[in-house]
Amino acid sequence: MASKMVLDLFCFTVLVLCMANPSLEQEIFDPMDFEAMGDGETDDGQALVDAWDSACEHRAPAIFVIPKRTFLAGPATFEGPCRVTPKVQILGTVKAVPSMNDYYNPGWFEFKHLNGLEIGGGGTLDGQGAASWNKTNCPPKRSCKSLPISMRLLRVSNATISNLTFMNSKGFHIGLQQSSSVTISRLRISAPADSPNTDGIHISRSDNVMLTSLNIGTGDDCISIGQGVNNLQISDVTCGPGHGISVGSLGKYMNEEDVSGVSVRNCTVSGTTNGVRIKTWPGSPPSQASNFTFEDIIMHNVSNPIIIDQHYCPDHDCVVSPSRVKIQNVTFRRIQGTSNDPVAVKLMCSETMACENVHLQDISLIMENNTATSNITSSCSNVKGVAVGLQNPESCLY
């Protein structure tokens, strides 16, 4: 009798506790319990995937933890859907296997088909890209045009990625594709200024994305925005070195989806080859890019602080027909600081598809080096729009 009462009391207490504090139910899945070595030398990729798979199968909320040690790992796919999407806590450092022979996916870490994904923890993903940046080290069977993205997110929704450090990716640091309702914040992303194609964050075919509180310096775009992006808000980003914050390049492929609704606010861009940019390829098939706002941006020693380039052709091997990406509704507002190039504002639009409704408002750019002899200027071609408020350089839009 007494023991039944004790048991009832115990069950009652546990129930109350469980209901009051659901975190008690959260089980932790740690690769160290799945035969990881965590010594920074053994490839623990499989142990990471095994821990994830168990967390994903778990019937109750789970936490997939990469503990505070150093791991080495080759490619790993963290796939859903899960019974309950596990929380991901990266506390330690994971280094990518350097050799390109080991990679067969577009990403190093791939998170796929997940709703309600949360990744954080303050840890570090080190892509150990140096060896792969040298094209002579590219294995014969692989095209090194697209090196593995350190963290690729494919078809994720309602996701947050925050409080992490990314460094020295082989390809892009983060790639977000075919996803919706994603917030990426409080990240530090770094790679050398001369590392090729190490974009900080690349986004394509995704809706309702917010990027905020990021510190990015790499060898390519801090943030690049590809086709099919709608409603993207970027704020509080510190960018540099690198190629700036770029929409594009657009129009390289057939049947690209339109881009619309991108805002970039409260950002500081330093020592980059571009500030805020929209770029499209010559000869591109028809598509539309519309509704952009770039405002409250501070430039320090930026080569092209404001640029629309519809003749983007980095390897100079393009067809010479005009781009057919139609650009319209673009506002550049309250952009100030220093330019490293005397032509600080370049609006070079397509010969057949003029840019329309381009607004320049309160632009205040001076030469980085006051001793430079040339005056700061702007240059326009095939662009319709207006300039209001302060214009330094004097606007070419009238």
Ligand SMILES: *[C@@H]1O[C@H](CO)[C@@H](O)[C@H](O)[C@H]1NC(C)=O
């Ligand atoms: C970021 O991660 C660190 C290390 O795990 C943690 O101490 C800190 O609370 C996290 N910050 C936020 C805002 O979550």
Ligand SMILES: *[C@@H]1O[C@H](CO)[C@@H](O)[C@H](O)[C@H]1NC(C)=O
């Ligand atoms: C690239 O690798 C080759 C062969 O390993 C080496 O000879 C060359 O110096 C490297 N180049 C750079 C820029 O590191």
Ligand SMILES: *[C@@H]1O[C@H](CO)[C@@H](O)[C@H](O)[C@H]1NC(C)=O
């Ligand atoms: C994201 O979350 C919202 C609200 O919880 C939900 O309605 C929506 O279906 C989720 N999105 C996806 C793609 O599951």
Ligand SMILES: *[C@@H]1O[C@H](CO)[C@@H](O)[C@H](O)[C@H]1NC(C)=O
């Ligand atoms: C930009 O910064 C200002 C002043 O710090 C702040 O009031 C505003 O909310 C910020 N806007 C965004 C979109 O971050």
Ligand SMILES: *[C@@H]1O[C@H](CO)[C@@H](O)[C@H](O)[C@H]1NC(C)=O
């Ligand atoms: C661009 O913004 C305008 C005005 O807010 C809106 O009417 C239009 O639908 C937007 N365009 C696209 C393609 O979303």
Ligand SMILES: *[C@@H]1O[C@H](CO)[C@@H](O)[C@H](O)[C@H]1NC(C)=O
């Ligand atoms: C400005 O940028 C140029 C080109 O990147 C660089 O050579 C120069 O040292 C920079 N100036 C300052 C003051 O940082």
Ligand SMILES: *[C@@H]1O[C@H](CO)[C@@H](O)[C@H](O)[C@H]1NC(C)=O
């Ligand atoms: C451009 O802006 C105008 C006015 O806000 C709007 O009517 C039009 O739909 C926009 N164009 C596109 C392609 O969104």
Ligand SMILES: *[C@@H]1O[C@H](CO)[C@@H](O)[C@H](O)[C@H]1NC(C)=O
């Ligand atoms: C400015 O330019 C002069 C002449 O080109 C150069 O000697 C000087 O170092 C430059 N100063 C800065 C701050 O870049």
Ligand SMILES: *[C@@H]1O[C@H](CO)[C@@H](O)[C@H](O)[C@H]1NC(C)=O
């Ligand atoms: C720069 O602008 C000033 C004032 O408009 C003018 O006097 C000067 O000749 C210009 N210098 C050059 C190199 O164009």
